[in-house]
Structures are given as structure tokens and as C-alpha cells.
Amino acid sequence: MKNIFLIMAIVLFSASACKKSISLEDPIAEEDINIIVQETETPNVYRFINGQIGNTAKAKWNLGNSEEAVGDTVIGKYPFKGNYTVKLSVFNGIKIVDKSIQISFKNDNLDLDPVYGFLTGGPNATNGKTWVLDSLIDGHVKLVNNGSTTPWNKLAKTNKGVYDDELTFKLAGKECLYKNNGNSYCHGGTIDGVTQFRLKELNANWGTVTSSTADGGDLMINYTPKDAVQHWEMEIRGGKHYLQLKGGAFFFFYRGISNVIEYEINSINENEMVVTHYETAPASRAASLWRDQYTLIRKGYQRP
Structure with a gap:
């Protein structure tokens, strides 16, 4: 199993167990919204996870490869080497908060x-x-x-x-x-x-x-x-x-x-x-x- 990029392991709880009521009185701090990135067994394929999984409505993503996705956990495929910006958008109780990360690939994988x-x-x-x-x-x-x-x-x-x-x-x-x-x-x-x-x-x-x-x-x-x-x-x-x-x-x-x-x-x-x-x-x-x-x-x- 390849090393996890940016995090070694993650324990995902069910939304029902972790669900928190977001309100104007108790918003999620912007600095607490983050993206968890995992490599997969397939070259140039990453898993992206909403770091506030269970605490927000469904996350929206721009994967930087001309694809968009919705969900707390999504998969991004990158046939071409290069640098990509992945953006997460979630509602923190007051406004939509965007967080972005950069990922890079040194080789193509056109099989994707x-x-x-x-x-x-x-x-x-x-x-x-x-x-x-x-x-x-x-x-x-x-x-x-x-x-x-x-x-x-x-x-x-x-x-x-x-x-x-x-x-x-x-x-x-x-x-x-x-x-x-x-x-x-x-x-x-x-x-x-x-x-x-x-x-x-x-x-x-x-x-x-x-x-x-x-x-x-x-x-x-x-x-x-x-x-x-x-x-x-x-x-x-x-x-x-x-x-x-x-x-x-x-x-x-x-x-x-x-x-x-x-x-x-x-x-x-x-x-x-x-x-x-x-x-x-x-x-x-x-x-x-x-x-x-x-x-x-x-x-x-x-x-x-």
C-alpha cells in the first residue's frame, strides 16, 4: 500500500455518529476546514476527503482536471503529469468556505x-x-x-x-x-x-x-x-x-x-x-x- 499523501491514516465515522448542528451561533471555524488526501494503488489517482466529514452538508469539489464532484469522499484521476489545484467548497454555518491544495504528478497515466x-x-x-x-x-x-x-x-x-x-x-x-x-x-x-x-x-x-x-x-x-x-x-x-x-x-x-x-x-x-x-x-x-x-x-x- 502506498504512503498516504499528507496523512498516514484516517478513521472515518458515520455521518450519524458525528453529525453536528451548524448554526449562526456555532459555525465551523474556517481554519478547521481542510482537505485530506490519500494516494491509491493506481498511479495518478487520489482520494480526497472533506476533513469535516459528517459536520457539513455535502462538499463540492473542483478537482483541477476539468471535473467537478459532490460528496465528502471523491476520487480524482489525472491522466497527464503536471500540477493541479484541487478546491473544496463547504458551508460552515455562515458562508461558503473554499480551501485549496496543490498536487503534482511526474508521469502520465493515459490508461485512466x-x-x-x-x-x-x-x-x-x-x-x-x-x-x-x-x-x-x-x-x-x-x-x-x-x-x-x-x-x-x-x-x-x-x-x-x-x-x-x-x-x-x-x-x-x-x-x-x-x-x-x-x-x-x-x-x-x-x-x-x-x-x-x-x-x-x-x-x-x-x-x-x-x-x-x-x-x-x-x-x-x-x-x-x-x-x-x-x-x-x-x-x-x-x-x-x-x-x-x-x-x-x-x-x-x-x-x-x-x-x-x-x-x-x-x-x-x-x-x-x-x-x-x-x-x-x-x-x-x-x-x-x-x-x-x-x-x-x-x-x-x-x-x-
């Missing part, structure tokens, strides 16, 4: 979350993993609006700056390289009275558009991302992974954002990935529940 390895190929894939649209199946792009779905049939956008696009994800430095061979695809038309709203939004925030050609209600564009090498981040909210692309990269069809280009990872394995983008701007699109689903495959993969 296989999504990172599937996305990038893992630490041994120095060149990363490259993803492309699965253009040989119907519905590789689905546009959804208030329950109505419009799918792209297979090869529907041949020679329109879509199917030669690639996204390569690397674990090292969380690099992302959007290779579009100079051409991309963008939602066109008029939104809330603004002609080619998405094109203006894209050009203002994420890169440079030098020319465009109408394709039905959308646009084929000459596009260069803002950054030569883009980057990615991952947030985990409610048990779901949200992939955020930085520097002007997107999954091959620009459909609009507010302040971040984000995709929910619906499913992922060694060869296939399905992501959904929720339109957040303008407000009318968000209110209509516009979202766009993309089915991708590892470059070179052929379905059996």
Missing part, C-alpha cells in the same frame, strides 16, 4: 482515460494520429435542427474542399494540425439579417479567407488558419468529453461558434470517431438547437 490515446495515438505516436471525414458512408455529416436531420450522402461534397482535409492530433504539446490544402467549406447564407454571417465570423476570429464560391447555401473558401500549428484542449463535463480546437482548426465544415470551437465526442475507438458541434452563435441558432454531427475515420482505415 483511453480517449486521449484514441485521439492522438498515444505517447509513442510522435507524428500523432490523422483523422478524415468518412466520406464513403451516407450521413458522414448530419445537420440537425429541432429534430429534423439533413444528412450528407456519401461523396456528396467531392471536389468542394472537404474530403482532402485532414486533422492530425499529437499528445505532445497538445498540437493539432489542420491540413486543408488551401480550401475549406463554410456555412453560407444569411443569418439574422447578416449576409454570409459565418464567413464574416470565421474571417474575424479564426483565420484568413481570401475568396469564396457559393455552393448551394454554403461556401467553398480559400482559407488559412490563424496559427500555423493549432492546438487542442479537452474538458470533461458531466462525464462527457468536449474537444476544443484552437488557432483556427475545425472539423472540415465551419458551422459557427461563440468563443471556442468545441465538439462533444460521442464515441471514439482506434479507427472511428463521432463528434457533435452545438451552434452557440447567434442566439437564434442556439435557440433552434442547431447541431452538426461528423463521422470520422483514421486516415488509411478501410471499413471491413
Whole structure:
């Protein structure tokens, strides 16, 4: 059994045995609120305990790894080496009191979350993993609006700056390289009275558009991302992974954002990935529940 970090042992009493009535007359002193930290048998996995267990309402936690939790005892998993701030929030009888600690890890443990390895190929894939649209199946792009779905049939956008696009994800430095061979695809038309709203939004925030050609209600564009090498981040909210692309990269069809280009990872394995983008701007699109689903495959993969 590994040594306990910050404490050698702890005796946990039941809430019924230790429960104390918190009131304005008898609050818990702020200095008495603390976090107990225990290592587990698994590298990069810690147990965090409310030091006033049984004396407070359920504790709330920010685990510093983009996850939150509720309860007097919670588990934090940290796939990546680095420094993290863990924050505990409890009511002491008068106000919410926050206490924080710093924890550090010297090594990665990607076994804690296989999504990172599937996305990038893992630490041994120095060149990363490259993803492309699965253009040989119907519905590789689905546009959804208030329950109505419009799918792209297979090869529907041949020679329109879509199917030669690639996204390569690397674990090292969380690099992302959007290779579009100079051409991309963008939602066109008029939104809330603004002609080619998405094109203006894209050009203002994420890169440079030098020319465009109408394709039905959308646009084929000459596009260069803002950054030569883009980057990615991952947030985990409610048990779901949200992939955020930085520097002007997107999954091959620009459909609009507010302040971040984000995709929910619906499913992922060694060869296939399905992501959904929720339109957040303008407000009318968000209110209509516009979202766009993309089915991708590892470059070179052929379905059996």
C-alpha cells in the first residue's frame, strides 16, 4: 500500500455518529476546514476527503482536471503529469468556505482515460494520429435542427474542399494540425439579417479567407488558419468529453461558434470517431438547437 499523501491514516465515522448542528451561533471555524488526501494503488489517482466529514452538508469539489464532484469522499484521476489545484467548497454555518491544495504528478497515466490515446495515438505516436471525414458512408455529416436531420450522402461534397482535409492530433504539446490544402467549406447564407454571417465570423476570429464560391447555401473558401500549428484542449463535463480546437482548426465544415470551437465526442475507438458541434452563435441558432454531427475515420482505415 502506498504512503498516504499528507496523512498516514484516517478513521472515518458515520455521518450519524458525528453529525453536528451548524448554526449562526456555532459555525465551523474556517481554519478547521481542510482537505485530506490519500494516494491509491493506481498511479495518478487520489482520494480526497472533506476533513469535516459528517459536520457539513455535502462538499463540492473542483478537482483541477476539468471535473467537478459532490460528496465528502471523491476520487480524482489525472491522466497527464503536471500540477493541479484541487478546491473544496463547504458551508460552515455562515458562508461558503473554499480551501485549496496543490498536487503534482511526474508521469502520465493515459490508461485512466483511453480517449486521449484514441485521439492522438498515444505517447509513442510522435507524428500523432490523422483523422478524415468518412466520406464513403451516407450521413458522414448530419445537420440537425429541432429534430429534423439533413444528412450528407456519401461523396456528396467531392471536389468542394472537404474530403482532402485532414486533422492530425499529437499528445505532445497538445498540437493539432489542420491540413486543408488551401480550401475549406463554410456555412453560407444569411443569418439574422447578416449576409454570409459565418464567413464574416470565421474571417474575424479564426483565420484568413481570401475568396469564396457559393455552393448551394454554403461556401467553398480559400482559407488559412490563424496559427500555423493549432492546438487542442479537452474538458470533461458531466462525464462527457468536449474537444476544443484552437488557432483556427475545425472539423472540415465551419458551422459557427461563440468563443471556442468545441465538439462533444460521442464515441471514439482506434479507427472511428463521432463528434457533435452545438451552434452557440447567434442566439437564434442556439435557440433552434442547431447541431452538426461528423463521422470520422483514421486516415488509411478501410471499413471491413
